Amino acid sequence: MKKIIFFFVLLFSMNAYSAPHGDELFAKHCSSCHGKDGKGGVGVPLAMPSFLNSVSDEFLKKTIRLGRPGRIMPSFSTLSDAQLNAVVRHIRSWSDKQAPAEDSTVVKGDKKHGEKLFASRCAQCHGADGKGGKGTGVTFSRKRDLPIIAPALNNAGFLAAASDVMLRETISHGREGTPMVSMLDAGMSKKDIDDVVAYVRSMEAQAEKLEVSLNKNDDEPAILVADSPYGMDETVENLKQAITDQNFTLIRTDYLDHGLVPTGKENKKQVVLHFCNFGFLFEALAIDPRVGMFLPCRVTVMERDGKVQLSTINPKRLSKLFNNHELDESCDAMYEVYSSLLEDATL
Ligand code: HEC
Ligand code: HEC
Structure with a gap:
């Protein structure tokens, strides 16, 4: 039983x-x-x-x-x-x-x-x-x-x-x-x-x-990368110049590991530049507040094995990620800006 x-x-x-x-x-x-x-x-x-x-x-x-x-x-x-x-x-x-x-x-x-x-x-x-x-x-x-x-x-x-x-x-x-x-x-x-x-x-x-x-951005890479023919410091300076030339405000330059290691011990071969264009920022946030996760804009400059490389997130992936075609236009515009920044800094 x-x-x-x-x-x-x-x-x-x-x-x-x-x-x-x-x-x-x-x-x-x-x-x-x-x-x-x-x-x-x-x-x-x-x-x-x-x-x-x-x-x-x-x-x-x-x-x-x-x-x-x-x-x-x-x-x-x-x-x-x-x-x-x-x-x-x-x-x-x-x-x-x-x-x-x-x-x-x-x-x-x-x-x-x-x-x-x-x-x-x-x-x-x-x-x-x-x-x-x-x-x-x-x-x-x-x-x-x-x-x-x-x-x-x-x-x-x-x-x-x-x-x-x-x-x-x-x-x-x-x-x-x-x-x-x-x-x-x-x-x-x-x-x-x-x-x-x-x-x-x-x-x-x-x-x-x-x-x-x-679906058009499905095969877009997640990250845009460019090799620099210049040294670390020169590449960073070039990038700063390109950012100002594109009418962006440079907010700050940090080492990538800033805050994660004791001050002075940062890896000087990994630098992040934060910059912003307030017009774009407000426009994108009004369309979709989640864009805030990717703002301000940043580009990372890294030196590995003597080679300097710049990288940044590909804005074309954002409209796809957020399933929001209203972002297409501003993301495409940002893509153009990011591409030309990388190009100008490595020319
Ligand atoms: C992130 C928010 C969100 C989540 C999570 C979500 N929905 Fe929705 N849903 C919406 C919105 C907003 C609409 C209106 C569509 C529009 O604005 O065009 C909608 C529309 C709908 C509709 C159509 C209503 C109509 O009037 O025709 C149905 C049915 C529906 N949702 C069911 C669901 C079910 C079931 C789930 C869970 C399995 C779900 N939704 C999860 C936001 C959400
Ligand atoms: C005053 C604003 C207003 C006007 C005018 C209006 N609608 Fe709507 N309509 C809405 C809202 C709000 C909803 C969502 C209602 C709900 O919560 O289900 C809706 C829902 C609908 C839906 C269902 C959509 C779905 O996801 O299920 C259809 C179809 C629709 N409207 C067609 C029309 C058509 C066609 C007209 C003109 C003849 C019209 N509406 C005029 C506000 C409006």
Whole structure:
């Protein structure tokens, strides 16, 4: 008898161990942004009836798997299918209604007319071309004129997850309790709404470009390196000159191990130059505060086996690292600056 009880206890605990718990997974992976009970935070609220009643489980799964590239919503590609299902079940537990079935009916409409309507009725929140409210949801990086930042609609992740029917439902009925109002109530006709759906769907062409631009820096090296034909001191002087010539402020020069070893014992063959351009700094921080981890700008000069080398982080990797295409432009500009600094100092 004891043996049998033991067997059942074992079986039960094994089962408890292997079946993923949606609540725990949600707490671990999602609640920091969407709130413990799905009431929203940096991420949009998920527990609202108006949301849950308009999206299928398919939409939820695809959204979680694909994320919203370039926005703050990450892609959870490493969750197992069982874990993914458990998270979705947990989200569903906030509603007592059944999930709407996935309906892939194509909504036909006049996308030219939809584009005009979009500019006049949607762009003030969703941005011109549906690129989303300003910023990516991170604190400080957005205007505080809306309690919930409007999602990007021209987003590859969103468009892959959302069916035409989901778009039509959401636009028609809105999301109660958010700035997204029912467009039927706001006076748009059903035909107007279909036209807007056709226009939003047509953003897919543009969204694909976005993905390509996101992936374009995949094979960029993480670090930019240049060999100097000069000695250590001369290279450092050249670099200081190049930094000033590029209109940067030299903040300070340190030995790489400064503060780690007693003063005077530093390795004089490893020097870091810290510099900054305040215009760039404020611009980049406004787009994404995480850039702060890499500021101020620095270049390291090192002498090894009589050879002097300069190195710095490759700014092109940042926009990729942070999954934020809004950074592309400033990172590309920084890449040009860093490359020319290294070049000028070693010319
Ligand atoms: C006053 C600002 C505002 C206007 C105007 C507005 N929206 Fe929204 N929209 C939002 C917000 C905020 C959300 C996110 C709501 C939430 O928390 O789920 C949203 C959500 C959506 C969603 C769901 C996106 C997703 O990620 O699931 C769609 C689709 C959408 N809006 C389309 C439109 C269209 C089309 C128009 C114009 C006809 C429009 N919206 C007008 C603010 C707005
Ligand atoms: C780092 C913050 C963050 C984390 C972590 C996060 N999300 Fe999100 N999520 C967001 C933001 C922000 C959006 C809105 C997308 C936009 O702005 O375009 C979003 C959107 C969504 C949407 C679409 C909502 C809609 O209105 O269409 C779902 C569903 C979702 N998240 C589920 C999850 C789940 C489940 C997890 C955990 C497995 C998770 N998210 C983790 C920030 C996050």
